[in-house]
Amino acid sequence: MAKNTSSSAFRKIDVDQYNEDNYKEDDCGESQSPPVGPDEKEITNFINQYPFNKNTFKNIEALKTVLRNAPISSRNQMVKDTALNVVMQVLLSVKSSQIEEAVNALDRDHLDILMKYIYRGFETPSEGSSGQLLAWHEKVHAVAGVGCIVRVLTDKKRV
Numbered sequence: 001m002a003k004n005t006s007s008s009a010f011r012k013i014d015v016d017q018y019n020e021d022n023y024k025e026d027d028c029g030e031s032q033s034p035p036v037g038p039d040e041k042e043i044t045n046f047i048n049q050y051p052f053n054k055n056t057f058k059n060i061e062a063l064k065t066v067l068r069n070a071p072i073s074s075r076n077q078m079v080k081d082t083a084l085n086v087v088m089q090v091l092l093s094v095k096s097s098q099i100e101e102a103v104n105a106l107d108r109d110h111l112d113i114l115m116k117y118i119y120r121g122f123e124t125p126s127e128g129s130s131g132q133l134l135a136w137h138e139k140v141h142a143v144a145g146v147g148c149i150v151r152v153l154t155d156k157k158r159v
Contacts, residue, residue: 059094060102066090067110070117072157080159087117088129096135103139111144115152116159 016022066087071079094102106114118140121133140148 059090059098060105062090063094063102063114064106064110067106067113067117070113070159072113072116072159084117084120084124084159088121088126091117091121091136092129092132096132099135099139100142103136103143108144108148111140111148112151112155113159115140115144115148116155119152120159 066083069083070087071083074080103111103114114136118133118137121129125133
C-alpha cells in the first residue's frame with residue numbers, strides 16, 4: 001500500500017491554470033504592428049505579367065508572397081477577407097497541371113497556411129472554385145500528409 005497518501009509534495013504544477021474558464025488569449029501579436037496582409041497590386045502584377053507563359057515561376061512567386069504575408073495573427077476580419085480574395089485569385093489562376101509544381105516549391109509552414117486558405121475557400125465557394133480547391137487539397141495532402149490537415153484543424157489562429 002501507499003506509504004503516505006496525505007503528502008502533497010508530489011504536486012509540482014498548478015493544474016488549475018489549465019482550466020478553460022481561466023484561459024486568456026495571447027495578445028502579444030496585437031501589441032506589435034499587425035500584418036496588413038498581402039499587397040493586392042503586387043500579386044496582380046505577378047499574375048498578369050505573363051498570363052499565357054508556360055513557365056509557372058510568376059504564379060509560384062505570387063503564391064509564396066501571399067502565404068508569406070498572410071494576416072494570421074490579425075483580428076481584423078476585413079483584412080482577412082481581403083487576403084482570402086487575393087489568395088483565391090492566385091489559386092484559381094494556376095492551371096491544374098501546374099498545381100503539383102507549385103505545391104512542391106513550398107515549405108511545411110507555407111503548406112499549412114495554404115491548407116487553411118483552402119478550407120476557408122470551401123466555406124465560401126464561388127463559381128468553379130470548389131473543383132480547383134479540391135485539386136489543390138489533393139496535391140497539398142499528397143505532399144504534406146495528414147499532419148497538415150490535423151495542424152490546420154487544431155490551430156487557433158485562423159486566416
